Amino acid sequence: MKDWSIKELSNLLREKKISSVEITTDYLQHIKKKNPEINAFITVDEGRSLDQAKLADQIIQKGEGDVLTGVPIAQKDIFCAEDWLTTCGSKMLHNFVAPYDATVVKKFNEVGAVNLGKTNMDEFAMGSSNETSYFGGVKNPWDLTRVPGGSSGGSAAAIAARMCPGATATDTGGSIRQPASLCGLTGLKPTYGLVSRYGMIAFASSLDQAGPMAKSSEDCAMMMNVMAGFDPKDSTSIDHKKEDYTKNIDQPIEGLKIGLPKEYFAEGLDSDVAKVIEAAIDQYKKLGATIVDVSLPNTNLSIPVYYVLAPAEASSNLSRYDGVRYGHRTSQYDDLMDMYCKTRQEGFGEEVKRRILIGTYVLSAGYYDAYYLKAQQIRHLISEDFKKAFQACDVIMGPTAPSTAFKANEKIDDPVTMYLQDIYTIATNLAGLPGMSIPAGFVNKLPVGLQIIGNYFDEARILNVAHQFQKATDWHKAIPEGALS
């Protein structure tokens, strides 16, 4: 297997040096070889992928098509794709074949990209280790005893094991950035509203945002060019002017003001991870950036706020899984209430049930003001913190996750410790800001991610900032041992 980037594939295809069928076949073979061990894919459909590749080749032959025509990518199983099994990592949807395409899927189809399959994920995107998936945990290609992070753990492991060059992912509290960090990848969570949520199975509607995951900032930028854009089918989609995210990616970043929030380097951060981040900041200084100290004083409130708001929305969003119209339905039941109870008891896993319970509780009469309303007020304060910080800097940097990949089963029985995985990522979701994670080094042969947070709609800038780092360093080129064989 060759370690192709999306950019390389795009060039090779357009120069007709290789066909989409050849590339797709290679990846499918590699998936066949690697996936039984890694478990990054829930669904692979070779016939359909190859059909798409053939079609792409015809388009390329005619000299038509787009930059991504014929390039194979994987789709997180949270996106509905017509006639594809779409499970969201849950038993509840283990038999759900979507009758329509999510806007993100539709856009990739329209440019002629090839869908290599649907990637594993934490059930309904609830988790930071991919261990809550009904379809089994995913292994981290850097160390098979460790988790790839979550919830987009399948997408991350698939790219890290070179089963695909890029994949879609979603991020509600860190689900793109944390697995990217733990698997040595580049991932971008865009500004809330920039990428359509239509057809993306909802976890927490006001926080969910889709984005690209790949090996480099350049590849993410190419994927963003397809994914971003106003969608009339999503009322929270923002009518932002169409941008070319690759256009200014190569610009020097001299004079860039990087804000370092002191709260992101406080207690709880692994000291070796801190050293890697400090080294990365030094690298940025060499590239001409200046450092300013900023403060995000409400950082410690972001996890409690998130674990009120996200479960509240989830408890309502997941009410539709009642066994009436589609998905799992219990086989034996006495009456309607019994059918509801058994279906949901059997169909949902522990973590999902935990969050439905929390969400139902915080929305209940008598508790709403104390929890939901209070959390909304603090959410506003958290946004204000960022607003203030961005008056002093262009981008904010810090660690993506407090540690490197942890062992499977290490935290699964301790939800609060697991929730702390997202301590540095959640606040950007609450504020709706864009954030990236890029490989910044290693601790004990495990990748460490640097987080870059931008102001609203500053995706082009943070992609540029990331790309300049990747031009100067090789961390993002590191390959897990045996990934290519």
Next chain:
Amino acid sequence: MSWDVVIGIETHVQLQTKTKIFSGASTAFGAEPNTQACVLSIALPGTLPVLNYEAVQCAIKFGLATNAEIAPRSIFARKNYFYPDLPKGYQISQYELPVVGKGSLEIEIGDIKKTVRITRAHLEEDAGKSSHGAVENGTGIDLNRAGTPLLEIVSEPDMTSASEAVAYAKKLHELVQWIGICDGNMQEGSFRCDINVSVKRKGESKLGTRREIKNLNSFKFIEQAIYYETQWQIEMLEEGKAIQQATVLFNPETGETKAMRSKEEANDYRYFPDPDLLPLEITDEKIREIKESMTELPHLMKARLEHDYQLSSYDAAGITSDKHVADYFFATLKEGAEPKQIANWILGQLFSKLNEHNLSIENSSIKPAVLSLLLKRIQDGTISNNGAKQLFEKLWVNPELEIDTLIESEGLKQVSDSGLIETMIDEVLKNNQAMVDEYRSGKEKAFNALVGQIMKASKGKANPGQVNELLRQKLVKF
């Protein structure tokens, strides 16, 4: 002991939009089950609501028609509960900030006018329908109706009797059709009322415990249900028992109300703002634009009919009870007939014909131009009122007939030749000396009998006004 009755009404008005409130699926009634259920109506994973602005326009129109506050910013909220015909497991509604705020509606009970305050009106989506027994061993779910836009109009507890409640419901029913936001079809469920009833001792200021009668879709049921419920509550209280707050159902077959199982109402709906929808913002400019596009409101038109055309309050109310009736009235007026006469004929002859054939006025076989010509022929003395009624019958069956030709062929032309009428009078007087004597002795009845004889002699064609006038003259001279 005497009791005060307190009634408040929540009305669900189905809005006349082409598509559903949050999706592009059709709202047409009566399609095969689930053929109008799109991916959103079935609540497939990943689907999202997009607000249909046509529904918002309807709400604004209603707000303007009831002189209500229209919120510059309102919020859609989720009302969470599980039921098989509620596909998402929540209903998108409005809770804390509704689109329409405080307003009012004037009702009339006989000659008494009363203002009923409106608390609020909010937009929401309808649920689907459960048909118990529609499928073997189970319940059929039809999601065609799921997502149909509703405006829920909540009144203050300002009504004190079944007749006031019915007057309010009727007035509201007329208004929503008048402003074109609802087809008013109560059988199809386009207009349904939940009635809150409580009783308290006469003069007591504290309200009694209320019970809510759900889902009434006819004025008759409203009246019967309130009557029964009121009596029941009074009986309970007089027996010294307390009323428990409850949701009750009306059984049209027995005429009784009965509480639903308490389990069904013990709901905590966990309302919270729907994160899939942005706040609904309405500018003054938008309100102005809609206001300008609206037709004259019925109460204003009624006042104008009374003032400009001297219609009685009763006739003016009849003409403005329905937009189509008013349109018919003005169309007839435009053709030149006299307004009072038009009102009489519409509310009398035409309405009884329409009722007889169960037709609405838009489908009347006699069109305004035809009615107008007929009325003009009465006015110019060509035919009598009775003659016109005969013609009306003929024209109803065959509206293509030409009126003037018909007057000739039917021999309905009035005799207005005074010489001819005088000859007939002389003849009758000569042959009815006894009646003439009676009249002379002061019996006015005899005059009418003589007129009858003369009309008979003319085969009904003599102009009755002229007959009267000439007969009086003759009797004086005779």
